[in-house]
Amino acid sequence: MQIHFIAIGGSAMHNLALALHDKGYKITGSDDVIYEPSKTRLAKQGLLPEAFGWYPEKLSKDIDAVILGMHAKSDNPELVRAQELGLQIFSYPEFLYEQSKHKTRVVIGGSHGKTTITSMILHVLKYHGKAVDFMVGAQLEGFDRMVHLTEENDFIVLEGDEYLSSPIDKRPKFHLYKPNIALISGIAWDHMNVFPTYDIYVDQFKIFVDSIVNGGSITYNEEDKEVDAIVQNTENSIRRFPYRTPPYHITGGQTFLETTEGPLPINVFGKHNLSNIAGAKWICQQIGIDEDDFYQAIGSFDGASKRLEKLGEGTSSILFKDFAHSPSKVAATTAAVKEQYPSKKLVACLELHTYSSLNADFLEQYQQTLQAADIASVFYSPKSVAIKNLQELSASQIKVAFQREDLQVFTDPIQFERFLYAQEVEDSVFLLMSSGDYGGLDLTAFLKHLGA
The missing domain is CATH 3.40.50.720 (NAD(P)-binding Rossmann-like Domain)
Incomplete structure (x- = not known):
């Protein structure tokens, strides 16, 4: 062809x-x-x-x-x-469906966690030598490509993005895959430029569940009330597999997952990642990996690229960068880092970079998302606001929206950099959350400043 x-x-x-x-x-x-x-x-x-x-x-x-x-x-x-x-003109997801319509399609959806869960599944399958086709939204360690397609593999694992398919196809991507096995990790309003109300956004997940083929299955986070309601109310003839955050504990900066064989040390941390592991386990079991084999493999999973990634550490300081920018991700990531390092000072820095995050009507969704941080700051570029044709923002607006009076707001990259370098390095964790680069922040130089 x-x-x-x-x-x-x-x-x-x-x-x-x-x-x-x-x-x-x-x-x-x-x-x-x-x-x-x-x-x-x-x-x-x-x-x-x-x-x-x-x-x-x-x-x-x-x-x-x-x-x-x-x-x-x-x-x-x-x-x-x-x-x-x-x-013949195809959108990206349409063509993926054409390539996989004779395979068992496993689709991982949700406002947050879908890249990580997909990555976990692929890591476990590769660890045990089970070959599958796949599409994932991040570069994975040990994988050359984010997309792999064959004629012979029986399964394809797809990250199910809810964003639009193409300029001439306004359907969300995950509506086109018709999964045999599906998962929803959680729902939190995102993509305000496409889904102007929360209800419209939630409706996309209802359509997704209804698109699962008859006799298929939905694995879902039952701790998310919206997800639970959608799954319980669907009239689709599918099997339901609920999951929730499994027991775990943290000792000396190390997270241990409680299993039937005893505590298992894992390389990722945070309640949201433990929940992701529970979802990934259910999917792997449906693909043919038993529970013991799953645990054997997941202990060596280091995380998906750009997802709560440890960039380096000094004598007593650590620098993390996370792709987080939506409210639910910011709250989960900030809380996870503080829980993992309770005795260290947490300096959390969020860049508002997307259409939704820079929209004055959406800002209130960020209330208390940075509460777990000892020191919190927000950076945004007024140029980005102008490019997206949004109304101007003010520091006071942002402080009110985040419900944090001591929040420090920056629009100048140089001033933000000075703020960062002025922080006490000893016994501190620095968390940078953004899909941007804070106006050109040199992370290599900052790591040297930390003694990494």
Whole structure:
């Protein structure tokens, strides 16, 4: 097959292009900008476009399918040409379904934790030599790609994102997979630019549960009342497997999971990660990994890339960076770090970077999310607010929203950096939470400052 990618440089798109190239498909693509590591990875396989931009002449009747990425717009010249030619046009999730419709599809959904749970499942399966196809939203240690597709594997494990499928397909991605085995980790309002109310957002998960094939299963976090209600009220003929946070304890900065064989030391920590482990265990058991084998493997899981990642530590200080930016993730991550290091001072720094987080109407969702921190700060760029056409924010607005009077708010990267360097290093944990970079903060230099 000959496949053309419109917006081939995206994180998910370029991984899919590489996976199909490995299967022997002929791949072409275009994009107006491609960043690292996508650029180098595509170049190594001869898939990097010769020039950046959109070239309708690349489209012809010889192309079997076009895959359209979210980075493109609905009036993209190549998309228009593909439509004129009557070519088959797929969104990313549509094409993944086409590749897996004869497999057992395992789809991991939820507002938070889905990348980590998917990563845990893949780690356990690889540990025990069970080959599966997969798509996950982070680069995993021991895996070359975020997407792997074969003809022979019986299972495919998919991270089920609730964001839109493509510029011309406004359905959430996870509505298109039709899972045989599904999981929902939790629901907390996100993507306000797409789902303007909480109820509309919750409805997407109801549709997801109803999309599970008859006789399939839903594994779900019963501690989340919204998730529990959706699963209990669905009329879909599916099996239900509830899970909850398992017993654990922390001794000397080490988390131990309580198992039938005794305490098991694990490398991740925090109540949310223990809950993630419980969900991953249920899924692995449905794929054919028994409980003892699951525990044997999960002890060596170090976490998904950018998820509560320890960047380094000095004599008595530690630096963590987390992809967290939504309220539920910020609260869970902050509480987890404080629980793990109760005797250390926790300096928590959040960057408001996404459309929802910078929206004045959404800010109240962050109330008390930084309460576990001894010192808390928020950084945001007024330019980002302007680019997203949102109303201006003020420091007082943010303090009121977070319900923390001593919250320090920064809009200048230099001032934020000075604040960070002014903090006491001894017996401190620094937690940076963002999908951005705090206006260009040099993390390597800060690690040296900590003595790492």
